[in-house]
Amino acid sequence: MQLIEIEKALLPTPWGNFFIFGFEEKKNGKNHIALVYGDIKKSTPILSRVHSECLTGDAFFSLRCDCGKQLEIALERISQEGSGVLIYHRQEGRNIGLLNKIKAYALQDKGLDTVEANQKLGFSADERDFSLCADIFSILNIKKIRLLTNNPFKVKMLSNAGINIVERVPIIVKKNSKNAHYLKTKADKMGHLLSE
Numbered sequence: 001m002q003l004i005e006i007e008k009a010l011l012p013t014p015w016g017n018f019f020i021f022g023f024e025e026k027k028n029g030k031n032h033i034a035l036v037y038g039d040i041k042k043s044t045p046i047l048s049r050v051h052s053e054c055l056t057g058d059a060f061f062s063l064r065c066d067c068g069k070q071l072e073i074a075l076e077r078i079s080q081e082g083s084g085v086l087i088y089h090r091q092e093g094r095n096i097g098l099l100n101k102i103k104a105y106a107l108q109d110k111g112l113d114t115v116e117a118n119q120k121l122g123f124s125a126d127e128r129d130f131s132l133c134a135d136i137f138s139i140l141n142i143k144k145i146r147l148l149t150n151n152p153f154k155v156k157m158l159s160n161a162g163i164n165i166v167e168r169v170p171i172i173v174k175k176n177s178k179n180a181h182y183l184k185t186k187a188d189k190m191g192h193l194l195s196e
Helices: 067-081 098-109 114-120 131-139 152-160 180-190
Strands: 003-013 016-025 031-037 046-052 084-089 144-148 164-169
Touching (some): 003 031, 031 067, 067 144, 152 164
Parallel strands (some): 046 084, 046 144, 144 164
Antiparallel strands (some): 031 084
């Protein structure tokens, strides 16, 4: 187990009252959170989202990506379901960090796509490690999930880490003029499934 649970507290949101759980990586002190809604101690698969940190999209409402809208949709769907979990995976910019993400944005402003920009900076298209999320599901005693994602790579990585994903649930966001090229790159180069 790479993580330890630190504390939990009530978190009122526009979608209802969640509990926020804080986790810390043993080796470096980095932290991650899980938002839990309703009763997750049931035997049926739990509706879940692994949402990778995106400060620009989640907090500043950037139109360059679909992240902020996916976060809102996931919380709303979990609330409507009556129970579920959202893991907020603290690996900004597909784990290249915020400042490198801004550098990647600058390269995209010059014509590169998101994959090309990451590679120009010396990174792979996706540097994330989802094994930490598997640890969070294990700590929360969740055995089976229905995963809100468009990313088959995420399904594969979580499955390889021991999470039993019984269904992939699409989480589609409408494109706009600012993110259309980004979404096309995610579909064409990263295999994201961006239609119902």
